[in-house]
Amino acid sequence: MDEMTSPSNSSNLGDKYDAAGNVPLASTANRLWRGGYAELRVHRPSAIDAFVQSVTEVAIVIDGCARIDRRGNSSIQRFDAKAGTFCICPQGVPVDYLQSKAGNVKILHLYITHGPETSNQPSADTFADWPYLGGIPDPLVAQIGAAIAEELLEETAGGELLLDTLKDALIARISRRIQRANMNGGSGRNSTCGLDSARLTRVLDFLNGSIEERPSLADIAKTACLSRYHFVRAFKVATGQTPCQYLSGLRLDRARELLSCEQESIDNIANRLQFSNSANFCRAFRRNTGFSPTAYRNRFTRRRLSQQTPGTSR
Template sequence: MTQRHLPTRPGMQPEDWRDWAASAETIGGPARFDRAFLQCWAGTSAKMRQPALDHHLIVLHRGGPKRVKRIAGSRCHIVDVPLNAFTTIESGSIYRWDTEGPIAFAHLFVAPERFADVVSQAFDRDPASVGLAETVGQSDRHVAALFDLLIASRYDPDWAAVADDYLDALLLRLAATSASGGVFRTSGRITLTPRTIARVREFIDAHLQERISLDDLARVAGYSRYHFVRAFRQASGVPPYTYLLQMRIRAAAAMLRESDRPIAQIARDTGFATHAQFSTRFRETIGVTPAIFRGRADAGNAATASPFDTPAVRSPERAGRYNAG
């Protein structure tokens, strides 16, 4: 993390930077979330002119090892880049790139304000002092794993909540491992009361059919997204998006037991985009498909009919007060 004044968002919007990718294969996306979006590519030109962008750019190098040249004026920086290494480019920077080797990568575009908000809250810094430190071909297994989680979760019914949590963790990892980051001090502790958790749960119950983001839940709790995630994890034992998924599955299980609604309708009523997606998540959580669960419930199998008698998450009544550390 560099210490300097935030840029005033000069440059081209990432969506308009596509000339270099005219013949490329788009691998899903773009997947959009709060002030950021993710796009995966393969088969782009080996030579690329990168204009000044109004977003920070974080690149995950996929496909295999390669040699990358970053050219700025008369300066040329050459790096042998291993698989799943990352490159960071601050908004406003202009480079030419030349790649020797397999060309496949994920682009994560992040608004400078999003990066500054997350880092300043986590490390008690003035947002105006936060910038993105640039690097080429750096290896970090945590960054690679978080990138992979972002990519894999693109089709999750709670993408907004899942992605925001992963992205915040990724941005904090980049800041904490930056060579120019200095000594960081995390911000103070906060608590979530049982009443606050109950309020969050009531909001989820009332909006099960909708996509729910971390920002939605944080507003209900009355905290910033970053502080809410930390405090909620401490108070409930799981991240907010896991709690949200478990509540969706809990509601679906009750509908399967107590109604004759078609399974596809139950999937929609509990916020899942498709029947297949619902079945996969239900089986991962309960251990059987919705159809088998319903059949066993109809046959009077009490163990299957009550999968949440001992829930994985603490109920609001049992949550108590916990410090977010």
């Protein structure tokens, strides 16, 4: 599966899928995610005409099975797109045709733009060896794709950071596979070392100061003077959590504090804690606490009133 239009306008990246009648289910269009663009679609039997790939795309089959026929870079490919497989279409590849046959499939599309090393985007060198290839089975890529799809369908407290982490893990996994295919084995670097106390303190201070902001994974890794890929592994060894999980916990702790103040509206709290809307905030809060924000606030208010009123039984 492939992407076709301007890389500068993420809302156009799935246009030709739209034209072919493939149904969008969810996307990052309104999420203000700086790390790329992702969308989840149901693909029906369809045909897409010639195009030139505008950004690198990874398509991961979440559910279903279909037969794919495509030709790009003068290579004709026919494969089964089934759950647990993925395909790659690098930026700049001329695709002559793309056809999906004999079944409906739910596919996650991740569109990856390139940038300088100092930006939040991977450099073009990262994808220099990525091939035009499809129908690749990989359980880890499938798990990462499922996690991104779940985040698109139901936003969590640290959603943007989670998407950054998952995107980087996906790029690293695919790059390692390609490296092993092109060379006889990978580098095998040790990834069991955590953060030293000074670096960990800097990172935790940064995260505590970023609860009401949108730090990228690159921003957080920079405080530890590590690459994003090394940082995520080291942080989890040191804390037992990913950076996303840790920041999510901080935001939900802050939400509980804010809900104890009656004058702060739920819409304002959702906005302050970087949720795209209050509905997504309410779902994340309920999943974490077992209560809706309103029920939590009412419970806290009743408890406070019972403590303030003499003779009130509990």
